[in-house]
Amino acid sequence: MASFIYDFSLLTKPIHEALYHWLPPVWALIAEMTLIGLIFLLFYAVVGLFLVYAERKVCAFMQNRVGPNRVGPYGIFQTIADFIKLLMKELIMIKNSDKLLFNIAPFIVIIASFMAIAAIPFAKGLHAIDFDIGILYVIAVSSLGVVGVLLAGWSSNNKYSLIGAMRSGAQIVSYELSVGLSLITIVILAGTMQFSAIVEGQANGWFIFKGHIPAFIAFVLFLISSTAETNRGPFDLAEAESELTAGYHTEYSGIKFAFFFLAEYMNMFIVASIAATVFLGGWMPFHVSSWTGFNNIMDYIPPFVWYFGKTAFVIFLMMWFKWTFPRLRIDQLLTLEWKYLLPINLVNILVMAFIVLMGWHF
Amino acid sequence: MTSNQIMFFIFSAVIVIFSILTVSSRRILRAATFLLFVLVATAGLYFMLRFNFLAAIQLTLYAGGIVVLIIFSILLTSQVGQKLELPSVKKRIFAAFAALAGGLVCIFAILQYNFPIAVTDLSTERTTIDDIGKAMISTGKYGYALPFEVISILLLAAMIGAIIIAKKRKD
Numbered sequence: 001m002a003s004f005i006y007d008f009s010l011l012t013k014p015i016h017e018a019l020y021h022w023l024p025p026v027w028a029l030i031a032e033m034t035l036i037g038l039i040f041l042l043f044y045a046v047v048g049l050f051l052v053y054a055e056r057k058v059c060a061f062m063q064n065r066v067g068p069n070r071v072g073p074y075g076i077f078q079t080i081a082d083f084i085k086l087l088m089k090e091l092i093m094i095k096n097s098d099k100l101l102f103n104i105a106p107f108i109v110i111i112a113s114f115m116a117i118a119a120i121p122f123a124k125g126l127h128a129i130d131f132d133i134g135i136l137y138v139i140a141v142s143s144l145g146v147v148g149v150l151l152a153g154w155s156s157n158n159k160y161s162l163i164g165a166m167r168s169g170a171q172i173v174s175y176e177l178s179v180g181l182s183l184i185t186i187v188i189l190a191g192t193m194q195f196s197a198i199v200e201g202q203a204n205g206w207f208i209f210k211g212h213i214p215a216f217i218a219f220v221l222f223l224i225s226s227t228a229e230t231n232r233g234p235f236d237l238a239e240a241e242s243e244l245t246a247g248y249h250t251e252y253s254g255i256k257f258a259f260f261f262l263a264e265y266m267n268m269f270i271v272a273s274i275a276a277t278v279f280l281g282g283w284m285p286f287h288v289s290s291w292t293g294f295n296n297i298m299d300y301i302p303p304f305v306w307y308f309g310k311t312a313f314v315i316f317l318m319m320w321f322k323w324t325f326p327r328l329r330i331d332q333l334l335t336l337e338w339k340y341l342l343p344i345n346l347v348n349i350l351v352m353a354f355i356v357l358m359g360w361h362f
Numbered sequence: 363m364t365s366n367q368i369m370f371f372i373f374s375a376v377i378v379i380f381s382i383l384t385v386s387s388r389r390i391l392r393a394a395t396f397l398l399f400v401l402v403a404t405a406g407l408y409f410m411l412r413f414n415f416l417a418a419i420q421l422t423l424y425a426g427g428i429v430v431l432i433i434f435s436i437l438l439t440s441q442v443g444q445k446l447e448l449p450s451v452k453k454r455i456f457a458a459f460a461a462l463a464g465g466l467v468c469i470f471a472i473l474q475y476n477f478p479i480a481v482t483d484l485s486t487e488r489t490t491i492d493d494i495g496k497a498m499i500s501t502g503k504y505g506y507a508l509p510f511e512v513i514s515i516l517l518l519a520a521m522i523g524a525i526i527i528a529k530k531r532k533d
Contacts, residue, residue: 029365098442101395133414133491140418143426147398150433154391157442169434176426193491 009125089254106259108148153248164247178225204289233322276310
């Protein structure tokens with residue numbers, strides 16, 4: 001059915017074979033790793049710049065403002081100008097700080113998000129690595145980022161930073177649970193953790209439609225808990241600017257601050273693309289089983305357009321949250337997770353397991 | 363040298379260097395961070411051997427769970443600039459001897475033991491998550507249903523105990 005969808009392994013396979021033909025295997029492997037690393041770096045820069053611009057425009061729209069409008073048409077070069085400014089800023093060293101940890105922390109945060117993005121399928125055959133444990137891997141590596149936040153907060157030797165780090169720790173450790181459980185709900189439905197197989201399994205309908213109400217509940221729970229996990233508003237207690245100046249990255253300047261900033265936006269992108277892949281079919285076009293003509297027309301829209309469209313939709317939802325809900329207090333935050341989201345999630349998994357067992361899903 | 367060997371050497375060098383730094387650092391949060399690197403490199407070794415599930419569990423439980431807990435408790439108790447006191451020279455010498463003796467015994471035992479050389483192709487054979495899941499709930503031979511349930515009851519008991527201890531008393 002999905003015959004029109006371009007398979008990117010047709011493009012990558014000749015490159016792979018040519019590299020192994022020209023070079024000894026070790027060098028070919030290193031060349032491939034470098035190539036993929038460079039592509040992801042470029043991708044990070046472009047997506048990061050775009051997301052910052054999008055956030056400012058969406059925020060302005062929500063608040064009935066114009067937003068950035070001076071640099072370039074509609075202000076599209078504003079973030080590039082900001083980026084150049086950040087690059088030229090002085091890196092301020094704090095005298096009474098733990099210098100080693102202070103310098104390592106931004107790298108831990110950004111490496112964790114780098115590791116997570118490797119598993120995400122962008123189009124058919126277009127992913128860096130396709131683990132059989134895809135979802136578990138993403139949950140595992142995204143839990144590493146919190147270490148960087150904690151280290152940054154502690155090593156700055158500043159009470160605001162430390163409070164921010166403690167809040168972020170409590171928050172991420174508890175919301176990780178809901179992220180994992182809501183994804184497991186869909187793993188039950190899909191019967192696999194491999195991202196490529198999950199996307200293929202949605203060829204005759206996205207999981208959010210195939211899984212009835214439990215899949216939809218899982219989608220909402222995933223959105224809430226992953227917004228919290230990425231430290232974004234209304235759960236941005238870790239950097240609550242009105243109470244903690246900037247939370248855990250108060251003392252950072254220049255490019256090190258930019259790393260935290262970029263990691264936050266890239267984590268949002270990763271989370272949104274996981275939501276798009278697991279619930280909304282990833283790069284899979286909108287298919288309705290047995291409507292062959294309709295499905296064929298949908299296949300003409302290239303898969304990465306679908307992928308980026310869905311991801312952009314989820315990102316827009318998350319920005320919408322941020323600019324419309326007030327920030328939660330720390331006790332409200334933990335109550336929400338432990339007394340509401342977690343029990344709902346556990347019951348939801350049981351319901352989903354029952355539906356799959358009875359074969360009631362489509 | 364194949365790429366697998368190179369990666370093995372990189373990972374083991376990271377593990378050895380950061381293990382030594384973990385126990386020799388006098389700043390306790392640095393030690394915890396070095397421990398994190400050791401655990402991540404161990405996960406890298408598992409990935410290299412294609413035990414993806416084990417590697418992901420290593421990352422989630424040890425790197426993401428236990429190290430975060432350790433760091434969290436250090437954040438509550440220590441400050442920047444605090445250093446652990448250096449133990450006395452006598453203690454250090456005896457500790458070095460004890461470590462050396464332990465290391466020698468281990469290396470000797472490993473070198474003496476005749477390890478069967480497994481001729482398996484690392485690129486294909488691996489334990490998939492399906493096998494692990496099925497083994498975990500199967501009741502037949504090599505099934506882990508009973509241990510799995512027993513451990514879950516133990517964990518439940520531990521959780522209830524923790525809640526009881528942490529609960530506010532009404533007096």
